[in-house]
Amino acid sequence: MKTRLGTTRQGKVYIAVSLVLLGGSLYSVGAHAKHKRDAPIYTLGSGVADPNQAGNIDQAVTQTQQLLSALQSVNYDPVQLPDYNLMTLPDAQFAESEDDRQSDVSSYVFPDATMPEQSAIACYTDIYARTNRSYYTGDTSTAAPSGYFIVAWKNGTVQKVPVADVRRMTKADGTGIDCFPGMTGYDPALPHWRQ
């Protein structure tokens, strides 16, 4: 005989079981959605080895010294360098930025007249600096900077600068630039690099 739901004790137990299952499925769906929301959409440099581990930063410092010498001979104009290979680091293959990993780009920044704040710098590289920035749905991102900058000063010094010491200087137009200890305007109170 057909039994109507809810008319017997067994029917009530059945409803209870159904509700428990429904609650469980709702919870799992909610947890799934939360996981999707909390998981980063993308992390910069993911899948690329950290050059500070996989690379050779000592070699990069040596190359930077050679590059600095070459720049001094051409009045710090990189376009006049006799050997463009000097401006590309082998460890650029580990750069966080996809653009920096290309073979036809310089691994170094050569500040020009548009960056008077960096006029004391001959060149620097951020190949060994990582933001480790993750992006999330919505408008959230988090960064965990690590690594080093290598800075070549026009006074002949080459420095390995930890990212913890690098600051972001904001210009009048709202853009920020890398600011290293020793640069005019450097202030430890400035915001940290890319944080």
Place this chain on the structure above:
Amino acid sequence: MNSRAPRVLISPYSTVRMLTSELLREHLCRNVFCSLVCSYEGEKENLMKVHRIFTMLAAVSMTVPALACDTCVLWTQTPFPFPVGGGKYIKRSIAYWNRCVDFDNVPPGHCCIVPVVNSNYVKNGQVVGVYSRSFCNSSTPTDVECGSPTSPPYMANPVHIDQGIYWQNYSPVSPFSLVARPGSKKKADCKCDVPEKK
């Protein structure tokens, strides 16, 4: 007399529903309430109701995390400008700016919105996307412009820092150019690791 044989329609949905129902029932039968549940042979309709809810919830869970790939390029590092042609691209500076970013087509209300610069993202002569760049129109941003009720203005607590690399191309055979060829490859650089929104 109607000589036509009665048609039996078995829709795929019915088949799936039936199979799923059986699977669900089998699952229920394995638990401690097996004897109770299985005694209700006449209550398949109720099982179907549960199944329909399951199906609905499954459908919801698959559509919620959709992201539009078109917006991915907004957070792609932006070489600006990126010249066409051979030669070595010489990096001249790295600049950072705060910008409005929406990873899900919903621009955050607390970002700077004035002025906004929308430009084509040109790479190797191809328009591969669009990026936006936003500044506050005052040196001292207000909460309205750049902050949210729960965070201070962006100068103290940046919403986002993006990086732009200014390149200079030196090549005797290929002069500097910013001409974008037709035939946009807008999604070429998309790095979505989630399904594209249909």
